[in-house]
Amino acid sequence: MFKIFRNIKQLLWFSGERVGDYAELFQLELVLFKQSLVRAMVGCVLLGMCAVLCLAFVSVALLVTFWNTPNRIPVAWGLAGAWFVLAVASGWFTYSLQDVSASFDEFGDVIRRDLRAAKGQA
Numbered sequence: 001m002f003k004i005f006r007n008i009k010q011l012l013w014f015s016g017e018r019v020g021d022y023a024e025l026f027q028l029e030l031v032l033f034k035q036s037l038v039r040a041m042v043g044c045v046l047l048g049m050c051a052v053l054c055l056a057f058v059s060v061a062l063l064v065t066f067w068n069t070p071n072r073i074p075v076a077w078g079l080a081g082a083w084f085v086l087a088v089a090s091g092w093f094t095y096s097l098q099d100v101s102a103s104f105d106e107f108g109d110v111i112r113r114d115l116r117a118a119k120g121q122a
Contacts, residue, residue, distance in 0.1 A: 030104075
């Protein structure tokens with residue numbers, strides 16, 4: 001019974017000693033995560049805007065090219081279908097990007113390592 005209390009006391013002492021290190025590491029991981037998230041979001045927004053503008057101008061150019069031909073209606077519907085497929089694909093791509101499993105990996109690794117070390121001391 002006393003061994004359990006001694007183990008708990010050692011674990012609490014070890015954790016209390018490391019709280020400052022954990023807080024500092026967590027803060028650093030949070031800053032890095034925020035920076036990478038902001039960079040990725042800005043890049044995605046810029047890429048999306050440029051791609052939409054490019055495709056819009058290509059669509060207008062195709063419509064103007066086929067305006068006085070019998071292919072005007074199929075080209076217009078083809079462009080509408082292509083835009084729909086692009087919207088569905090971009091929605092699927094955006095949904096697939098929602099993986100945040102790599103966030104705070106270092107923080108978790110340090111805590112696991114310290115818990116193993118604390119268990120080894122007990």
